[in-house]
Amino acid sequence: MMLTMNLFRQIKDGWKIRLLSFLLMACVCFIHCEKRSQKNKIYRVGILSSFISFAEIADGFKAGMTELGYLEGENIVYDTQIGHASVEAERQAADKFVADRLDLIFSFPTEAAVVAKAATQNTNIPVVFALAGIEGNNLVESVPRPGGNITGVRYRGPDNTVKRFEILRELAPDIKELYVTYDIDYPTNRAALAALRPVVASLGITLIENRVKTAAEIAADLQARSASGDIEMDAILIMPELVSQSPEGFSAIVEFAKAHRVPIGGAVLFTANLGAAFSYSDDFFETGKLAASLADKIFKGTPPGTIMVVTPDNYLRLNLKVIQELGLTVSEGLLNRASEIIR
């Protein structure tokens, strides 16, 4: 006891050192606790998409997040809302994400991205989009600086549509009438058509536009054309939108094309597997992974609006079987440029 008392007495005057030590220890504890809380945080991510066919993007996103250290069930959980039948249903899902105060909403394609942006307008919930056209819909302010609480992986948009037309023409150089069917309300169609129309016209080709709102209308129009005896088209170009690439819409188109031996220039990659002569678009899985890298940056503190919108690579998938069935000749150059050939 005496020893303790003396020791205490002898260090009694060193209160500054003790205070400094105390503050240092407190800082270390605070930083340690902060790091620990950051490390232990479980991120909640909402995945919003209207179209089940785009689910591969979500897979790519999850795979990308896993590669970046976000393990599902451990430090990240997903609330996946894919396959909503209407825009209203998507809006409700997005509102629920906002109400649940999720840490991030990952949405694709364009329509879902627009809905997610609108739902999070007055919140701090960041939105990462994928496969979304950014032209003509005010989704972002600019590619290098998207602004607001949003960033993502863009869909190449108008130039992709033109490029698809060019590839289609390489396969079928004698096209005189080109058929496009699209949802008149879909946000990216306006810009894509604005780019396509002059190119098509410059080559003396007639662009036949069928504006619809549902897949049934596509089927009805094609049935009408079949019934009339003159289908008035040499090729079909798929627009980067939902109605024509929905299971019902696209199957009607494929059925019609098969019946009348009309080549289809597909947009998203899976269309080449379902009957298009080729498809030229982003790789969904890779797109999802690219989006994951953006989400990681947001989680690490970068404001979404300052993260540049990423432009993905395009992939050309040729369906040689369909091409040959149609009796088309594919150049060696095109075959060399293809990312994937289905035989």
Added chain:
Amino acid sequence: MPHSKLKKLKKFHSLRATLALAFLALSTVVMFISSGLNIYFGLLNQQKVIDAQQEFIAQKAARSVKEFVHSKFNILISCIDFTNMHGASPGEQKLALEKVLGTEPSFRQLMLLDPQEKELLSVSRLSRMVPIHLTDQIEQELFSQANEGKTYISSITIDQTTYEPLLVLAVPVTDVFGDVKGVLVAEVNLKFLWDLMDKIKIGRTGLAFVVDMQGYLIAFSDISRVLKRENLAYLREVHEFTTGNEAIHEGRAQISKGILNTYVLTTHVHLGTPNWALVVELPIMEAYETVLLTFTLSILVMIFSFILAIVLAILLSRRITGPIIGLRDAVKQIGEGHKAIKIDVTAQNEIGELATSFNKMVENLTSTTVSRDSLIKEVTKRKQAEEQIKTSLKEKEVLLKEIHHRVKNNMQVISSLLSLQSRYIKDEQVQKAFQESQGRVRSMALIHEKLYQSGDLARVDFAEYIGNLAEYLFSLYSADSTKIALTTNVDGVSLGINSAIPCGLIINELVSNSLKHAFPRKRKGEICIDLHRKDGECELIVSDDGIGFPKGLDFQKTESLGLQLVNTLTQQLEGSIELHCNGRGTSFKIMFGRQQ
């Protein structure tokens, strides 16, 4: 020196605490010096290892980047060589270029130019709506380089639609003689270099990026920063590259702020061709992980050693000071009166010897204390006896006083009885005899009164007695004090009861004689009583200036009872008496009490 300072200097310091602190300080200093040196040299060695590792990583990463660009050149050169580009037909040339485009995804456009800088053919991944055309990016330097048979690398440009970084490579098309017959130009999408950069792993959390000669970021995992055309010349490592001061750190990795604005261990490698640099950054925490681990372990060991040193210091100080503190406590206890104290002697050293000596001292002290105690008991007994005696004496004094008081009262009663009796006596002679007897009784009673009023009950203060006696006698014989003066001259003489009563009776007789016979017919005069010590004897002189002693009368053979009493009492006092008659009254001088 102020008192407080002195007090502070003299503050108590426990020997145990002082020893413990001294031991602790000593061991801590040794421990810190040895650990510090160990850490320092370990750090130096580790720094060399880290430098070598960093250099190795940078060189490896640089090779990958270099190979990326060189592979593009090799593809173009191979295309030219294997297809005989100069001699091939336009169809063959286009097919060759399309094959290259299909083979290498990083090529966005390819173009074949003739020696006159005219476009022969081109292939592109882009649609025709894209405004960027390869010819817009071709600089004059490309042709001058190609004409010299050299390859060409442009600076980086950004596609304003996709914001992708683009690079133009050019390879001269030559014939078998080596003459330049054209130029094969390729637009390379550097986004593929980014993929490559992503695959380059620098440690666990390190990163690498590529800058051009102006310091612009060419490849980095954060694409947005590349697309912003960020200039990193402000970074120390990049600055050294752009300014050509590459020898500053002589290949050693250095600590500076990195691209993420954090402190990193960084180094760069100049790629040569292209004229770029690859910068490698490793976070300090990771780079010095081993050092930190070693340092942490050393600190832990030091902390453990420190705790151990504290425990050992306490134990050792206890071991050393235990017997001393035992001695101190024993001394304290002895000081408090405890005697049955013995220290257990365990140490075979000086302290053990001290404890043994102490035990012996305690034994001796105990025996000494026993003697003292018996003495104290004896003294106490005596004190008690003395107290008893004092009490008894006090009681006796009281008793004696009471006796004297009663004797005095009785004598006063006798005197009063004589006085009362004398009132009924008609005969003047008898009345006088009564009066004289009354005076004698009164003189003796006064002695007893003075005795019990005195402090020691044994001696009478004669100055006060003589005054009182004379006053009484003046009153008894109705002497006029205005005519007969009384002068007493007594020098603090006190007498025992054996001398006091005879002396008092003598004075009574002689003063009574003077009052009765010396001043007839109301004659004025003076009576003097002197009592003082002289040559070890008491000298009593009773004189008057009266008519004098009758001539022819022998005072020693007279019939007067009074004078007979005076002579008898003088003899009783073993004294001598002289009469002096010089014509001016009578003077009796009595010398007595030689032993007193």
